[in-house]
Amino acid sequence: NLSDKLDKAFHILKGHGKITEVNVADTLKEVRRALLDADVNFKIAKDFTTKVKEKAIGQDVLTTLQPGQLLVKLVKDELTELMGGDVAGINLSGNPSVILMSGLQGSGKTTFSGKLANFLKTKKNKKPLLVACDIYRPAAINQLHVVGDQIGVEVYSEPENKNPVEIAQNAIKHAKANGFNVVIVDTAGRLAVDQEMMDEIARVHKAIQPQETLFVVDSMTGQDAVNTAKAFNDILNFDGVILTKLDGDTRGGAAISIKSVVNKPIKFVGTGEKMEAIDVFYPDRMAERILGMGDVVSLVERAQEQFDEEEARKLQKKIAKNEFGFDDFLTQIQQVKKMGNMKDLVGMIPGASKAMKDVEIEDDAFKHIEAIIHSMTPGERSKPAIIDVKRKARIAKGSGTKVEQVNQLMKQFDQMSKMMKMMQGPGGKNLMKMMGG
Ligand code: GDP
Numbered sequence: 001n002l003s004d005k006l007d008k009a010f011h012i013l014k015g016h017g018k019i020t021e022v023n024v025a026d027t028l029k030e031v032r033r034a035l036l037d038a039d040v041n042f043k044i045a046k047d048f049t050t051k052v053k054e055k056a057i058g059q060d061v062l063t064t065l066q067p068g069q070l071l072v073k074l075v076k077d078e079l080t081e082l083m084g085g086d087v088a089g090i091n092l093s094g095n096p097s098v099i100l101m102s103g104l105q106g107s108g109k110t111t112f113s114g115k116l117a118n119f120l121k122t123k124k125n126k127k128p129l130l131v132a133c134d135i136y137r138p139a140a141i142n143q144l145h146v147v148g149d150q151i152g153v154e155v156y157s158e159p160e161n162k163n164p165v166e167i168a169q170n171a172i173k174h175a176k177a178n179g180f181n182v183v184i185v186d187t188a189g190r191l192a193v194d195q196e197m198m199d200e201i202a203r204v205h206k207a208i209q210p211q212e213t214l215f216v217v218d219s220m221t222g223q224d225a226v227n228t229a230k231a232f233n234d235i236l237n238f239d240g241v242i243l244t245k246l247d248g249d250t251r252g253g254a255a256i257s258i259k260s261v262v263n264k265p266i267k268f269v270g271t272g273e274k275m276e277a278i279d280v281f282y283p284d285r286m287a288e289r290i291l292g293m294g295d296v297v298s299l300v301e302r303a304q305e306q307f308d309e310e311e312a313r314k315l316q317k318k319i320a321k322n323e324f325g326f327d328d329f330l331t332q333i334q335q336v337k338k339m340g341n342m343k344d345l346v347g348m349i350p351g352a353s354k355a356m357k358d359v360e361i362e363d364d365a366f367k368h369i370e371a372i373i374h375s376m377t378p379g380e381r382s383k384p385a386i387i388d389v390k391r392k393a394r395i396a397k398g399s400g401t402k403v404e405q406v407n408q409l410m411k412q413f414d415q416m417s418k419m420m421k422m423m424q425g426p427g428g429k430n431l432m433k434m435m436g437g
């Protein structure tokens with residue numbers, strides 16, 4: 001995939017202290033090839049590498065101390081810019097705010113309608129109404145009702161009515177009369193762009209004048225996604241793009257191409273079938289994902305400033321000897337706290353975000369963690385395996401926490417130990433070196 005390809009491309013540079021102009025050109029050629037392989041349009045990929053090259057030369061990459069890192073950063077910044085630079089918000093200024101979903105069948109409109117309703121309800125304190133305008137399949141109306149029940153959001157439908165314009169208009173009236181401040185209109189899609197579908201969505205769009213028209217696209221459809229986006233944009237001049245199915249092993253190319261071709265921001269991404277699997281789209285994080293390397297550069301910079309080398313060396317020895325215990329975990333936490341937000345940090349370590357996926361880390365969680373560790377005996381700290389149910393109950397009591405929190409910490413500790421070991425592998429060499437090894 002793209003990440004692997006770029007990894008290879010950067011590998012050329014990473015090992016070298018100094019690089020030559022030939023090296024830069026070679027690497028950027030690899031970058032371009034990787035983008036093309038990920039279905040990024042040829043011209044976009046070419047423009048991209050040309051731009052990076054110009055910037056690299058402008059900044060005198062060749063004479064800096066660590067040209068490889070600088071080039072990596074340039075590529076990442078440029079990729080971020082290409083995908084929209086800043087985070088794009090969603091317009092909720094209407095009363096009610098009307099949001100219209102568009103896109104092909106199967107792109108994820110109905111699922112995303114539910115996710116967005118849930119997001120606005122739980123995170124933005126809104127009262128959303130879902131509207132079923134997919135009138136062609138009875139199952140579609142049903143599907144939206146199931147989604148609505150799941151998240152506790154009302155669904156407006158008129159199963160007998162075959163006119164989506166009317167349904168949408170009636171729904172807005174219903175919303176106004178009943179205190180709903182957001183109306184999310186789910187529409188019908190076809191398997192491919194066709195005139196009838198386009199006419200219908202255009203009529204609904206014209207009649208309800210939505211604050212936000214969102215185009216939903218399956219990120220696994222590659223170059224096709226771009227053509228579809230263009231067709232919908234020509235008709236609707238939509239406000240933003242929703243990239244769904246970004247969970248699995250999806251190519252990142254669609255994000256780059258769509259943004260370049262229709263010049264509309266990507267606003268949210270769907271990352272799974274569950275209602276919670278929605279994320280605001282962050283261009284910089286997407287660039288990192290596409291590059292698949294984490295923000296190694298800034299991690300290195302920040303870590304070098306803050307990390308106590310002596311501690312790190314001791315730690316490395318302990319990891320090597322399998323003696324990593326809770327005392328060390330505590331030291332780690334203190335170090336990490338100095339370095340900044342832990343979630344940010346974990347995200348910067350390639351591979352680590354995956355390893356830590358199931359572990360919720362929050363800054364204020366440190367307080368509990370520290371309390372729990374302080375309530376452990378030295379023996380328990382150095383040999384966590386001896387902590388049984390009875391000991392857990394005592395530790396929870398002593399630290400003013402719950403047994404579940406102790407269990408959670410044990411799990412985090414386990415993950416962290418695994419990660420530490422992983423970092424000693426080939427991928428983590430640089431990190432260990434930076435930690436003072
Ligand atoms: P619609 O025809 O545009 O309304 O698409 P649906 O919302 O019915 O989604 C089509 C299929 O894609 C369903 O099986 C969804 O569960 C699935 N789906 C939607 N969004 C995502 C996502 O972000 N990730 C994954 N893995 N599946 C998704």
Ligand code: MG
Pocket residue numbers: 109110111134140187
């Ligand atoms: Mg649907």
